[in-house]
Amino acid sequence: MIKTPVCMISADNKPLNELISKRILSVTVTDNRANEADELSIVLDDHDGALQLPKRGVRLNCLMGFKGESLHDKGDFIVDETEWSGTPDQITIKASSANFKSNIKEAKSKSYHRKTFGAIATEIAQNHKLTLVMTAALKAITLSHIDQTNESDLNLLQRLAKQNGAEMAVKKDRLLIFTAGSAKTASGKDLPTITLTRNSGDQFRYSEQDRESDHTGVSASYQDTGKAKREKVVNGDKGKVKHLKGTFANKAEAERASAAKMAEIKRQMAKFSINLAYGLPEISTESPIKLQGYKSEVDKLKWIAEKATHNYSKSGGLTTQLDLEAENELS
Template sequence: MTDTTMQLLSQGTDPVKMPDFDILAEGKTLSGVAERLMSLSLTDNRGFEADQLTITLDDADGQLQLPPRGARLTVLIGWKGEPLTEKGTYIVDEIAHEGPPDRLTVSARSADFRDEFNVKREVSWHDVTVERVVSAIAHRYGLKPQISEMLMDIEIDHADQTEESDMSFLTRMAEMLGAITTVKSGNLLFIMPGGGVNAQGQPLPSFAITRSSGDRHQFRIADREAYTGVRAYWLDLNYGKKKKVSVKRRKPPKPKKEKSSSRE
């Protein structure tokens, strides 16, 4: 054991965590993937844009079989020695093979998003609450509604959904109320962003990220002088109108020239 290792142990420094993962195909763990994995990328998108999964595997020996399109992959990620966190189920929609060196790239999209989400409908909503609208649309697709408490009882006097998909209508309604809406893990979310609470209003757990939490970091400072002001929009629920507030950056006062006390 080296002197450096002994020093770290004596200081009680935690060893660097090693990432871990598991991939299930149709509910069964894929064997031999860890030895072939070159990269695994998960993209968690906001709104009604499907989350994306991309897996690249080494196929130098040519023994990999191409997975069928439409196969369901479930991904779990985390740290070695700790319980893994499930990150959803994805449907394979694209397969690519290239080389040399030979490699197989599998792309998949979130199973939460379906083609019927894009079906345009004719619906007239009258004297309803946000909770009733979101719940009705969630029930149509077999989803569980998750709505922020502060949004549930907001009344909608009248709203027309004319040749518009349910997801487009929900997005439009969310923008009017300053909320966000999306589908995650079988739940239709209609929540307020940035509040630090979940859909039930309970505070989210905090987690401190330190330099030792990862193997690299990036820090950037923007030139704030390039901005002359900021403009924000808000919805006046009393009148149903969108209003704006603008604040301009104050210019620093020019230094006054000192007057000379001597006379020429």
């Protein structure tokens, strides 16, 4: 059965008027990895010049799905760019994740001493009127000393998340911090696995790196206060070892940082991209994906969506383009 795609846009909590909604040629939502803003692009038909250029700062919401089914909320966005082009005359509206436009991106200087990751995240969330959603294990991580020097709160959280094997995102007035590649929500719940079976209409590409040509381990230095000297920890196998810059305050922090980097390297060893002719707007970044009908070495891997692009077209239906990374190590 052929489904009818649906895309609904609202501006400042009000549905678009009929003049604008009838002129939508395409809508593209790009769901990026946590440390990047999600993006919304809308192309409007302005063949008769009847449309006015939209104002920057307008808050947009996008729902995507199919007629007769529940629509999927793809997020809130703030208009930051408009473009008028021709011929044929068209207006393109570009917007980014709403909370990425707040003062969370302003540089500041501050220090945190003997605080947990959760305490730092809670303070930042409260300062920016965000609701913190963070796994208990990440909240409990103790950090010896953190200096924030001419650095935004957003960048600080991204830095701390990366050092501790986590991802962070700001979406729909929530600060989300969760374990990278875990296929879980920030609250710790399992995300539903979506199975993709090979279809003739879908284009795909699989690639893998030669394990021998990449780093086999990651090392990190830390200050051993008892011995008054620098020590080193290694995660992974000795051989071609990548050394992290800087000196960590203690062994525990160095071990977490090296383990996080090693996990990141393993996730990047295998990549899979696919264009779905029949869109799945329910897929977002971190969604666990199961592949079926491809080569056995591809099907056996556990996959995580690192980027999802959903495109609604007045003439071409609803499609989805996915970039996946392997959750587990190649054998």
